Amino acid sequence: MSEFDSVAQQLAAQFRQREQHQLAEDAQLLHRVLEIYDQKTVASCLRNVSQHEWTREALNRWLNGKSKPKALSEAEVLMLQQMLPSPPAHHPDYGFRFIDLFAGIGGIRSGFEAIGGQCVFTSEWNKHAVRTYKANWYCDEQTHRFNQDIRDVTLSADPSVSEQEAYQQINRLIPDHDVLLAGFPCQPFSLAGVSKKNALGRAHGFECEAQGTLFFDVARIITAKKPAIFVLENVKNLKSHDKGKTFRIIMETLDELGYDVADAQASGARDPKIIDGQYFLPQHRERIVLVGFRRDLQLSPGFSLSQIHTLYPKARPSLGELLEPTVDSKYILTPTLWKYLYNYARKHQAKGNGFGYGLVDPTRHDGVVRTLSARYYKDGSEILIDRGWDHALGEADFDRAENQQRRPRRLTPRECARLMGFETPHGKAFRIPVSDTQAYRQFGNSVIVPAFAAVAKLLQPWIKEAVSKRRAD
Structure with missing residues (x-):
């Protein structure tokens, strides 16, 4: 050769x-x-x-x-x-790491990424929500880990696993981070007797009372990873769930773990922990937000969610501004469905009940719609767009041809994305790679994005202080 x-x-x-x-x-x-x-x-x-x-x-x-x-x-x-999301432009001189638990489609992540945060871990169990999440948020395999069932990380489904074994597993699988975000589902808490736990050789405290709930998984991760700050989100009714027992256990657990919760003693109608999305977008949507600070870090005092009003937009968009100029006819209610909703509402009105559809006039600049729910795909009854239906007509005129031509319609998934703040009419489009049914479920289960972006902005000085202390150590 x-x-x-x-x-x-x-x-x-x-x-x-x-x-x-x-x-x-x-x-x-x-x-x-x-x-x-x-x-x-x-x-x-x-x-x-x-x-x-x-x-x-x-x-x-x-x-x-x-x-x-x-x-x-x-x-x-x-x-x-x-077709994949681009990496965010992180702030090179001010970066912090956060994790996104029970992430849904990334509504809470958005605001924390916008202030320079790097998401290093995401957990979301719903396969359809995972698709939407990955279509819109950068998930680099080198710097980010994606997990579906959080119980695979916390080992909470196996009662034979010791607490220390669980914490070791968490430390192996979840990267270190400064901020923990979690929109955990609300489940009933089982108040198991201490004597039973003693007989099993198990610890007291949250490992006893919170077991069997998804908050228990959050608490285990907080215990193992000790983030400087956490932001927990849930429905407003969390405070009254199970006659207040659920909320009491959560607050006692967070205190036991060594965290001070902002506005912890506030209550009543003006509790700053309850944030209503209607001040950011035309939708009445109340959520409870728990912001906690690790006590031993001695971060600066003074944080309060009551200051969120300083970040309200000067000109909140109207519903009409969020609607698409033309929509497919499939979003118009069928005659059968519209007649059912119409008669259902009349029946309950006659009984003095408040049940019924939410027909909204898109020309009203100050209008606020009801809360978009995960069941919106079924009939859209909570938010129906008025297309000129003649409200003065009686039931006998219901089937008149000219009136039927003006039957109301549902919001489109794109309009739901705008109503939740995932996109603006003239900004970057939010990618929706799933069916309409799944999209409605995902938006109905999410948060008002600009409301949590405001929470992130309020927290920015405290996050910066926590990062400085970490780097100094």
């Missing part, structure tokens, strides 16, 4: 190695996109920029190894990359 033959073989081997590496990178990129979007959508996007005959079937064969792998073109790679 000549010297030139040897060089040629080496070059050929290097070329094959580079080709295999490129194929692996392309496959990884394609898999990341297909975690979010269905094969039909991905194939359609690729066809727009490619000379290849991408179809759902061809894509499926390629992924399952039933056809020869082929390297993606530069245009195809660029298209796929554009």
Whole structure:
């Protein structure tokens, strides 16, 4: 073999190695996109920029190894990359790390990322919400971990696991962080007797009283990771749940863990822990927000959610400004559904009850709609857009053709995204890779984004102080 033959073989081997590496990178990129979007959508996007005959079937064969792998073109790679979220522009001189538990579609994450935070861990169990989350929030596999069932991390589903074993598992799987965010679901608390726990050799305190709830998982993570600050969110009724027992256990647990909760003693109608989204967007949506500070860090006193009013927008958008100019006719209520809701409301009105649909006039600048719920996909009854229905007509005129043409409609998923603050009409669009039904559920389960962005801005000086103390140590 000549010297030139040897060089040629080496070059050929290097070329094959580079080709295999490129194929692996392309496959990884394609898999990341297909975690979010269905094969039909991905194939359609690729066809727009490619000379290849991408179809759902061809894509499926390629992924399952039933056809020869082929390297993606530069245009195809660029298209796929554009279908994934870009990394945020973090503040190089002021960065902090946070985790996002029970994350939903990232409503709380948004505001903390906007002030320079880096999300290093996310947990969300719903597979459809995970798709929407990954479509909109950067989840780099090198610097961010994604988990679905938080109980796999806290080991709370296994009663034989000791507390120390659980804390070791948490420390292995969750990176260190400065701020913990959690919109945990509200569940009944089991007040198991101390004598029973003694018989089992288990500890008192939150490990006893909170067990069996998802707040218990949050408490275990706080115990193991000791973040400087936490922000917990739940429905307003958390305070009255189970005659106040649930809220009492939560507050006692947080105190036991060594945290001071802002506005802890406040109560009543003006409790600053209760934040109503209607001051940011035209939707009445109250949430309880618990902000806690690690006591031993001795961060500066004075934080109060009562100052959130200083961050209210000067000009809150009206509902009409959030609506799309034209919508598909599928969002208009069918005659059968509209007649059912109409008669249901009349029946309860006759009995003196307040049940009924929420028909809203989109031309009213000061109007505020009811709370968007996760069941909105069923009939949209809490927020129906008035299309000129004649309210003066009696029941006998209900079926008149000209009146039926003006039947109300639901909000579209895009309008729900705006009503929740995930996007603005003229800003960057929030990506919705799921069905309308799943989208309605996700927005109905989320938070008013600008309200929690305001919480983040209020916390910014305290986060900065906590980061400074960490770096000094």
